[in-house]
Amino acid sequence: MLLAHRIRLDPAPVQRDYFARAAGTARRVWNWALAEWQRQMVAGQRPDAMALKKQFNAIKYAHPDWLNADGQPWLRSIHRDAHSQPFANLAKAWGRYFAALREHRPAHRPVFKKKGRCRDIFYVANDKLRLVGKCVVLPKVGPVPLRESLRWPGKIMGASVSREADHWFLALQVEVPEQVALLHRSGDGVTGVDLGLSTAATLSSGEKIDAPRPLKAALRRLRIRNRRQSRKVKAAKVASGISGRIPKGTRLPVSANRTKGARTLARLHARIACVRKDFIHKLTTRLCRENQSVVIEDLNVSGMLANARLARAIADVGFYEFRRQLQYKATRYGTTLVLADRWYPSSKLCSRCGIRHGGLMLGERTWTCDHCGAQHDRDVNAAINLQRLATGAFAAQSALPVASLAATPGTAADIGSAGGGKVTPVRHEHGQQDGSGQEQNDAHF
Secondary structure (H helix, E strand, C coil): CEEEEEEEECCCHHHHHHHHHHHHHHHHHHHHHHHHHHHHHHCCCCCCHHHHHHHHHHHCCCCHHHECCCCCEHHHHCCHHHHHHHHHHHHHHHHHHHHHHHCCCCCCCCCCCCCCCCCCEEEECHHHCEECCCEEEECCCEEEEECCCCCCCCEEEEEEEEEECCEEEEEEEEECCHHHHCCCCCCCEEEEEEECCCCCEEECCCCEECCCCHHHHHHHHHHHHHHHHHHHHHHHHHHHCCCCCCCCCCCCCCCHHHHHHHHHHHHHHHHHHHHHHHHHHHHHHHHHHHEEEEEEECCCHHHHCCCCCCHHHHHHHCHHHHHHHHHHHHHHHCCEEEEECCCCCCCCECCCCCCECCCCCCCCCEEECCCCCCEEEHHHHHHHHHHHHHHCCCHHHHCCCCCCCCCECCCHHHCCCECCCECCCHHHHCCCCCCCCHHHHHHHC
16 A cells, blocks of 8 residues: 655755755746746657657757856756656646546646746655665765654655654655555444534534634734735835836846745645644544444535635535545445435435424524424434435335445555445436536636
8 A cells, every 4th residue: 555654854054955956946847847847748759758758858958948157057956856857747647638538527737837836846866865764865965854753664655754844854655555554443333424614513413623723813914914925025025126017027126024924824835734734634544443434415615605705615624535534444444425306305304203394594503394394403413314325224214225345446646446435316216306506606716
């Protein structure tokens, strides 16, 4: 099983400088390869990543664009892995684009990378690094201290060095033996999880788990620091005599205060992301460790984010990241992950008698069943219905489909399919019925 371990580095100033230059090299080579790829496509040729790599290798030490002020090839100071991997990454990006076109899915072409607007990252091959305790030996820079040791034994398949705010991280991809990668569960329960905004997750046991909402908590500080940075950029434009939009190719003078403000803003964004990620990691690990089956809804997150009023709150909870982590952790714990159909009316079904309450509006958080008189909390009722969807209970009374045992599609990092199945929509099996109300919302989005 392939697992990744991301470890923070403690590089010296000279090593930090090399990391920044290596990431810039990877970015520039990507832009050169993409421009050449597009030029060949316009000319009617069929570009190939390996051919582009050979073409680049023929000019990288001689072409004036790749020589420094002294006429020397500056690429010699950067390890070759940093400027060879972008070609393979570009081939994968174009492959995903054409695959999406063939499957009639939304497709996006690879785009050029701009300094400060893209992720700083470069690749290191597995045979070019070695681990010595809490230290990694990288080419061109030597030993770099690690904040922690590698968690798993196994063969290192590759690594990448990336920057988040002003911290550098080493991500190691390790081929771990299956007996080490698989983990033991502490319980064998079956739980339904209803995701929401007022409460991040509601379990079928009635427990409600609130999200920390780090973006909402830090929004005031974020706006203040954004305004400060905007004023610094405006002052740089005035000093350069630029009014209006900055012309393409123009670089503003960089002051020490502007650089310090950008780092402060980046650290705040990184802290927001870390708080959200920590909450989701702890919750998903708990659900997979304590249950043999977990049921969630197949939410249309991209469509929900199109709603301007709810987009910030939805992104602050992290619906898609919650599902992604559940999928790969279910594989390690041997947990069955069941995805209820997007239109399954989990909130409208009475969890006691199974009768559908068709007039339930989005703002109604509690409702009473007209058939049996049971009073329901909207989120708890939805979580109970999701739980019963997996266990097959009440299937005869309410004509609910039983979850299949097929593999759940789409797992993280190509580790493998999580155990579980995708539930067949109720309306497809039992005639056309009113759905959960998301059809109208989806049309609105």
